[in-house]
Amino acid sequence: MKLELVDYYTGKTLEFRTETFKKLKILHIEQFEGLKKMVVESGALPMLKKLTLCKCQNLNLLPEFGLDDLKSLEELYLYDIHKEFIAKLQNDSEDRLVYKHVRVIHSFSLGSNQSFTDFKNLSPSQWHVEH
Numbered sequence: 001m002k003l004e005l006v007d008y009y010t011g012k013t014l015e016f017r018t019e020t021f022k023k024l025k026i027l028h029i030e031q032f033e034g035l036k037k038m039v040v041e042s043g044a045l046p047m048l049k050k051l052t053l054c055k056c057q058n059l060n061l062l063p064e065f066g067l068d069d070l071k072s073l074e075e076l077y078l079y080d081i082h083k084e085f086i087a088k089l090q091n092d093s094e095d096r097l098v099y100k101h102v103r104v105i106h107s108f109s110l111g112s113n114q115s116f117t118d119f120k121n122l123s124p125s126q127w128h129v130e131h
Contacts (some may be wrong), residue, residue: 002026013037016044023047030054030079038063052077060084062095070098078107078122089122100124 001023009032018041021027025047029035035056040063049072053059060082076099078086086107088095099105102124109118 002028004028005030005032007031010034013039016040018043021045021048026050026052028052028054029056032056033058035059037061040065046072048073050075050077052079053081054079056080057082062088062098065098070102073099073102075104076102076106078105080110081107086120086122090120092127096127100127 001021003021003024003026005028007030012034014029014032014035014037016039021044024045027045027048027050029038029052031054033056036058038059038061048070051063051073054077057080062085089099089105089107105122105124107118107120107122
């Protein structure tokens with residue numbers, strides 16, 4: 001199951017309640033201008049494999065998931081997302097540890113000629129962990 005939400009929500013916090021999307025595998029959220037925070041209650045998206053966040057420039061916090069709630073997530077794509085959000089995935093923060101099993105995490109910006117620029121591979125395989 002796939003859900004695409006484009007310019008659909010004007011609130012500041014988007015919440016996914018427990019057991020609301022039990023079979024959802026792909027979620028695409030785009031152009032939520034006022035969105036500042038995304039909360040996923042435990043058990044809300046247990047089958048989610050791919051999450052795309054696009055043009056949510058005010059979203060500067062990583063989505064709040066429980067440590068066990070993202071086990072199925074394999075891909076996270078970020079297009080034109082707030083720099084603070086991206087920085088949290090680049091720095092050695094506890095926030096990003098929730099995403100340590102996600103195979104692919106990519107960030108892009110969309111240039112004026114509609115081509116992708118400022119590509120960042122934020123995948124855990126690229127993380128530099130100090131011991």
